[in-house]
Amino acid sequence: MRLGLVGAGFMGGVHLSAYANIPEVEVVGVADARPESAVAGAQLVGARPYASYDELVAAEDVEVVDICLPTAFHRDLAVRAAGEGRHVILEKPIARTIEDAGEILDAFSGGGPRLFVGHVVRFFPEYVAIKQKIDAGDLGTVGMVRTSRRSPFLLGWNDWYADWRVSGGVLLDLVIHDFDFLRWTLGEVERVYARGVLGREYNRLDYALVTLRFRGGAIAHVEGHWGYPGPFNYSIEVAGSRALLTADSTEPGTLEAIREPDAPDGVPDLASGTSPYEAELAHFIHCIATGEESIVKVRDAYEALRISLAATESVLSGEPVTLGGRG
Structure with a gap:
């Protein structure tokens, strides 16, 4: 092709x-x-x-x-x-x-x-495994999720990441990864509340902390940081009624499950030699060649943007933003 x-x-x-x-x-x-x-x-x-x-x-x-x-x-x-x-x-x-x-x-x-x-992120092994376990009911009813995604500030053409009008800041460019994964995993978002440094003078430091309330009752706390003084890293913690599941990129290749005594573990081996980007792009090419449906629907990308823009609105207004039905 x-x-x-x-x-x-x-x-x-x-x-x-x-x-x-x-x-x-x-x-x-x-x-x-x-x-x-x-x-x-x-x-x-x-x-x-x-x-x-x-x-x-x-x-x-x-x-x-x-x-x-x-x-x-x-x-x-x-x-x-x-x-x-x-x-x-x-x-x-x-x-x-x-x-x-x-x-x-x-x-x-x-x-x-x-x-x-x-x-x-839908192609990162640990996130794939988390979704599979949630879908299988292994965690029970999910009540709370906590995610964090931290990156040094990126430099690009004309310093476009620093221009909020072009990049949308950390909420649109970085935290949208977690918004998409969480919506894919937990369903539609009902309400968004966010605080951050958007609108202040630090154009190479952007930080946001977002609370998402899902229609199904779960709550997620989502942190994003541009200008992190260290290497890129991410983590996720999912708390269900039967188990707590965590993953941290600083300890790659493993998921940690905390369960009730005597409960089976069943944490998968995440060792893989394939880049998530390679897996993603190979999947897209395969879908073009075969006509198959993609894991990432076009509407999913639209909805992830809606959540990011709602979080931005909440940061600027200081008020929670309620999302209606799908846009």
Whole structure:
């Protein structure tokens, strides 16, 4: 399958490294406005570098477009690619605004090319195992979840992560991972309350603490930190009526279960040599080739954005935000 990637920054490089291990994909071109980034990205996969999407599709027969551009630019290129009949793999979040997201959904609603949004946490082994155990009822009724995701501040083209108008800050770019996973696992979110440093002067430090109340009764406390003075890390703790399950990236490869005495453990071995990004992108390519439904539905990406925007609204207003039905 012939693929062109647009945006050879940090996430573009992650995607290209994954494609190098997916034999079903031929990356034919890498486009970036920075020539050195286009060249470096193309070298990862033996592709040709281009200065723009226009140059890429004029020179190459591109079936799939992988978009790793800054968030505010997702809509224009995704809608254009759809109109040209090309499938799109779009790095999360789906868009910067709910209006942009709606336009993207409309562009892919006609039964032609397909859209896949990269909510990669669904492919991390420990999160897959947690969802499987919740779905199987091994934890009983889930009452509380606590997650934390911490990252050094990222540098990108024109320092776009620091521009809230482009990136949406830590809630849209980082914490949305947990919002998506929690909604996938626990169902629809009913109410959001968040506090954070958004709107203050620290444009390279963003922190938020969010409380989600789910329609099914569970509550989640979700922490996100940009500007963390250490390596990227994440953790999750799920408390059910029968067991407590935890995972921490600083202790990789294991889930820890705390149960009642004499209860069976059944914690899976999470050892895997496959990158979650490679698993995600291979899954998307397989779905394009076979017509199968994706683990990540387009509507899921839209709903994750709605939760992130509600959390942002709550930070700015200081008030909880109630989410109605699905948007």
